[in-house]
Each structure stands twice: as C-alpha cells, then as structure tokens.
Amino acid sequence: MGxxxxxxxxxxxxxxxELMNNFPDISLRFFTLIVEIAPEAKDMFSFLRDSDEIPQNNPLLRGHAMKVFKLTYESAMRLRENEEVVLEDTLLKYLSSVHIKNGILDAHFEVLKExxxxxxxxxxxxRWSEDMNRVWATAYDGLATAVRKEMKESIDGVFQIL
Known part of the structure; x- marks a missing residue:
C-alpha cells in the first residue's frame, strides 16, 4: 500500500x-518567485548569474524548471506505489553532485519548495486546494530528502577518504 x-x-x-498547458510562462514565474524569496539564490543558477532580469526565452531556465516540476511529479507517482521516493542511483548521484558543486544548502531546498x-x-x-498543496509538498519533501541524504553521504565519503 502506497x-x-x-x-x-x-x-x-x-x-x-494544467502546469504543462503553459509551461514557458510557468517556468518564468517559478524562477521569478525563487529570486523574490531569496535574491542570493540567483547566483546559484548559471543562466541567471550574469543577468539583471529573469531571461524570458532562456531554454536552460525552462529546462531546469521542467526538471524540478517533473521530478516532483514523478516522486508523487512513486509515493502512490511506495512509502518513500526512490530515485535511480545514477540520477541521485548526479543531482547530489550538481547540488554540492553549486553550494546548495538545506535552506535552498526550502526556497525552491516555497x-x-x-x-x-x-x-x-x-481549482487549488490545501489538499493539492499538501500532496505536492509531500512529493517535493520526499525528493529533497533523497537528494539531501545522497549529498550527505557523498560529502561524508570524501571526508573519510581524507
């Protein structure tokens, strides 16, 4: 039982x-909100670093937003089947390494969630409801927990080698 x-x-x-109906505008709004919530987060994204504005037609921005939304959606689908979010090992290691390289901290995961x-x-x-908010939050939390756990294991592994 999931x-x-x-x-x-x-x-x-x-x-x-509904999100997929107008994803270019939604991805722009998503990154606009990230920068409004935490202006310093702008420097963590290569496609935002050297710009004063959120670039409207940047395929990297759209692609990154799609990854976040799609991984959260897929995490929700996994939660229907399982009790936790389980990601493919190579994807998890990749996400972990990218987040470590960019200096992502726990607080940044919360900004993205918000x-x-x-x-x-x-x-x-x-059509929005508290229940809808809760299921997306639960799916995102499961995804973030999996990535943060892998990040911790990667960092701990480096320190054990040293």
Missing amino acids: CFSEKEEALIRISWE ALLKTIKETMGE
Whole structure:
C-alpha cells in the first residue's frame, strides 16, 4: 500500500496537466518567485548569474524548471506505489553532485519548495486546494530528502577518504 490515495494522485495529475498547458510562462514565474524569496539564490543558477532580469526565452531556465516540476511529479507517482521516493542511483548521484558543486544548502531546498508551491497555487487558481498543496509538498519533501541524504553521504565519503 502506497503513501498517496487515488484522490491524492488525481490532484497531482490534474495540476500537472494544467502546469504543462503553459509551461514557458510557468517556468518564468517559478524562477521569478525563487529570486523574490531569496535574491542570493540567483547566483546559484548559471543562466541567471550574469543577468539583471529573469531571461524570458532562456531554454536552460525552462529546462531546469521542467526538471524540478517533473521530478516532483514523478516522486508523487512513486509515493502512490511506495512509502518513500526512490530515485535511480545514477540520477541521485548526479543531482547530489550538481547540488554540492553549486553550494546548495538545506535552506535552498526550502526556497525552491516555497516557489514551487506558490507557482502551482497561482496556476490552479480556484481549482487549488490545501489538499493539492499538501500532496505536492509531500512529493517535493520526499525528493529533497533523497537528494539531501545522497549529498550527505557523498560529502561524508570524501571526508573519510581524507
């Protein structure tokens, strides 16, 4: 028995479909919110570092936003089947190494979560609900926990070698 009910999975699917209807604008809004919440986070993204504005037509921005939303969506689908988010080992190691290289801290995961949830709420309008917010938050938390755990293990492994 998984973590999410059919109703909770349906909330994720409905909102996912709505998000995909206008993803270029949604990705721009997502990164605008990240920078509004934590202006210093701008320097952690190569495609934002040298710009005073959020670049509207930057494929890297859209691609990164898609990865965040898609991984969170896929995490939700895994929670329907399992009790936790389980990622492919090579993907997990890749995400961990990129986050370590860019100096991502626990607080940054929370900024991303806040921006993700606000973006979904704005996109869904009247169809948004606390339940929808909760299932996306749960899926994101599962994903973030898996990545942070791998980051810790990677860093601990380096210190054991030294």
